[in-house]
Amino acid sequence: xxxxxxxxxxxxxxxxxxxxxxxxxxxxxxxxxxxxxxxxxxxxxxxxxxxxxxxxxxxxxxxxxxxxxxxxxxxxxxxxxxxxxxxxxxxxxxxxxxxxxxxxxxxxxxxxxxxxxxxxxxxxxxxxxxxxxxxxxxxxxxxxxxxxxxxxxxxxxxxxxxxxxxxxxxxxxxxxxxxxxxxxxxxxxxxxxxxxxxxxxxxxxxxxxxxxxxxxxxxxxxxxxxxxxxxxxxxxxxxxxxxxxxxxxxxxxxxxxxxxxxxxxxxxxxxxxxxxxxxxxxxxxxxxxxxxxxxxxxxxxxxxxxxxxxxxxxxxxxxxxxxxxxxxxxxxxxxxxxxxxxxxxxxxxxxxxxxxxxxxxxxxxxxxxxxxxxxxxxxxxxxxxxxxxxxxxxxxxxxxxxxxxxxx
Amino acid sequence: xxxxxxxxxxxxxxxxxxxxxxxxxxxxxxxxxxxxxxxxxxxxxxxxxxxxxxxxxxxxxxxxxxxxxxxxxxxxxxxxxxxxxxxxxxxxxxxxxxxxxxxxxxxxxxxxxxxxxxxxxxxxxxxxxxxxxxxxxxxxxxxxxxxxxxxxxxxxxxxxxxxxxxxxxxxxxxxxxxxxx
Numbered sequence: 029x030x031x032x033x034x035x036x037x038x039x040x041x042x043x044x045x046x047x048x049x050x051x052x053x054x055x056x057x058x059x060x061x062x063x064x065x066x067x068x069x070x071x072x073x074x075x076x077x078x079x080x081x082x083x084x085x086x087x088x089x090x091x092x093x094x095x096x097x098x099x100x101x102x103x104x105x106x107x108x109x110x111x112x113x114x115x116x117x118x119x120x121x122x123x124x125x126x127x128x129x130x131x132x133x134x135x136x137x138x139x140x141x142x143x144x145x146x147x148x149x150x151x152x153x154x155x156x157x158x159x160x161x162x163x164x165x166x167x168x169x170x171x172x173x174x175x176x177x178x179x180x181x182x183x184x185x186x187x188x189x190x191x192x193x194x195x196x197x198x199x200x201x202x203x204x205x206x207x208x209x210x211x212x213x214x215x216x217x218x219x220x221x222x223x224x225x226x227x228x229x230x231x232x233x234x235x236x237x238x239x240x241x242x243x244x245x246x247x248x249x250x251x252x253x254x255x256x257x258x259x260x261x262x263x264x265x266x267x268x269x270x271x272x273x274x275x276x277x278x279x280x281x282x283x284x285x286x287x288x289x290x291x292x293x294x295x296x297x298x299x300x301x302x303x304x305x306x307x308x309x310x311x312x313x314x315x316x317x318x319x320x321x322x323x324x325x326x327x328x329x330x331x332x333x334x335x336x337x338x339x340x341x342x343x344x345x346x347x348x349x350x351x352x353x354x355x356x357x358x359x360x361x362x363x364x365x366x367x368x369x370x371x372x373x374x375x376x377x378x379x380x381x382x383x384x385x386x387x388x389x390x391x392x393x394x395x396x397x398x399x400x401x402x403x404x405x406x407x408x409x410x411x412x413x414x415x416x417x418x419x420x421x422x423x424x425x426x427x428x429x430x431x432x433x434x435x436x
Numbered sequence: 437x438x439x440x441x442x443x444x445x446x447x448x449x450x451x452x453x454x455x456x457x458x459x460x461x462x463x464x465x466x467x468x469x470x471x472x473x474x475x476x477x478x479x480x481x482x483x484x485x486x487x488x489x490x491x492x493x494x495x496x497x498x499x500x501x502x503x504x505x506x507x508x509x510x511x512x513x514x515x516x517x518x519x520x521x522x523x524x525x526x527x528x529x530x531x532x533x534x535x536x537x538x539x540x541x542x543x544x545x546x547x548x549x550x551x552x553x554x555x556x557x558x559x560x561x562x563x564x565x566x567x568x569x570x571x572x573x574x575x576x577x578x579x580x581x582x583x584x585x586x587x588x589x590x591x592x593x594x595x596x597x598x599x600x601x602x603x604x605x606x607x608x609x610x611x612x613x614x615x616x617x
Contacts, residue, residue: 118464119463119467166486167571167572168486171487171491171494172490174490175490175498178493178497178498178499178502179497179498181498181502185502185509186463186467186505189463189509200509201506201509208499208502211498
């Protein structure tokens with residue numbers, strides 16, 4: 029218990045100085061890494077999207093314009109701090125922090141490195157104490173991320189409401205409806221991962237994905253990954269689901285009335301969430317800091333210690349997903365609001381639920397020794413029947429609404 | 437350490453609870469409710485009930501109060517309410533009676549079960565303290581074995597509530613259309 033105290037930042041038990049310092053060090057490092065990652069992500073997005081649109085992008089501040097975000101940040105700090113007259117002052121000031129803090133909190137449970145090979149289980153030894161290269165490894169693990177993502181809604185919702193004007197309110201109502209709807213699909217695809225790994229803790233989930241064939245994206249049969257990816261994009265309010273800031277309809281969305289530092293907080297939170305969500309995808313489906321290995325051959329990065337190598341692998345994998353998010357933004361046009369809701373409720377939630385049942389049936393069949401093909405086919409038949417019932421219900425209700433003369 | 441966490445969480449719960457009833461603005465009251473729910477979640481964590489804490493935040497903090505706020509915003513009742521006129525004259529004395537009654541029942545329950553509460557470590561299964569996953573495993577085992585009937589009945593009840601809401605809102609809508617036509 030005492031040896032592993034640094035794993036547990038809640039400090040149950042005796043307070044010792046070295047573990048306390050390790051925890052503090054981790055907090056500082058995670059905070060700084062988070063801020064740096066966000067800064068670089070803003071630059072990366074602008075540069076990549078410029079490349080995709082045949083532009084140059086930021087190129088003045090620093091080499092390749094890499095300091096552009098810093099320059100923008102400094103500019104935002106020195107701008108005038110406006111509070112609209114009709115706003116609710118307290119909530120207006122509170123809302124940016126409610127968006128910013130959850131964005132950082134999720135980062136705390138992501139394994140940022142460590143050696144998961146053999147039976148080392150991702151533990152490293154710092155100053156004579158065994159610890160993980162992640163800020164916290166709570167027993168509820170991935171549920172923490174879900175809880176935080178449901179808290180993140182408050183920032184956006186209250187920002188829109190407290191501004192005291194119509195456009196931000198509409199933007200925030202849209203955003204929160206969207207986030208609440210897609211949370212169900214997100215949670216169900218996470219449930220599929222938890223089902224196959226049998227643990228909630230993020231380090232446990234990473235430890236189970238030792239080889240390429242064990243990566244959850246393959247073990248869960250790729251569908252939960254796609255659902256998670258789409259639902260995560262919607263949770264992040266990123267294109268093609270960025271109805272929150274549909275400029276043509278809403279001026280600027282929930283943050284229309286915000287300026288200077290408070291606006292910067294929203295902006296930071298948005299990009300921070302993109303980084304965290306990519307890291308979460310990597311952790312859940314692509315083995316996190318595990319190196320790529322097929323069978324018994326492992327791709328080893330030379331000259332780097334195994335624990336540090338995990339960090340490099342994580343970075344590489346996260347970069348792929350960050351690139352994909354930028355790619356989405358450059359390629360896909362924005363969804364219409366009813367299309368967004370249809371996709372969420374009528375496609376993603378039934379699909380993730382159905383796939384979850386399929387996986388559960390497989391596992392029950394395995395432990396009871398039933399024939400694999402019979403189990404799969406009979407589950408598929410049940411799912412097909414329920415899906416056709418769903419389609420039938422939808423068609424009936426659409427017809428009824430048409431008869432009533434309601435458009436949507 | 438334990439005492440410190442308890443005092444902080446209890447202060448959160450109390451401040452939130454008082455805020456809910458004293459704030460005139462419904463949105464502020466809802467936010468105070470969030471504070472209370474968070475305090476309770478912290479208390480759960482302090483008692484090693486991590487799963488309950490997560491569920492508390494996801495369900496109450498993330499879904500139910502968001503729904504409250506949604507209704508408040510959409511219906512536009514977010515102005516401070518005028519409390520000088522009383523729509524139901526009996527409700528204040530009635531609230532007093534019910535409040536005192538509930539407080540009395542809770543105090544009676546605590547006094548009655550004093551011995552069990554003060555017995556050190558009673559009720560806390562040592563397995564859950566040692567192994568992190570054991571807590572969740574035990575909970576799921578009892579839900580899906582001993583209490584599976586109650587669990588399923590509750591989910592059916594929720595389903596009935598959802599279907600009922602849809603049916604009622606649809607019927608009212610059709611009625612209005614008929615009236616206007």
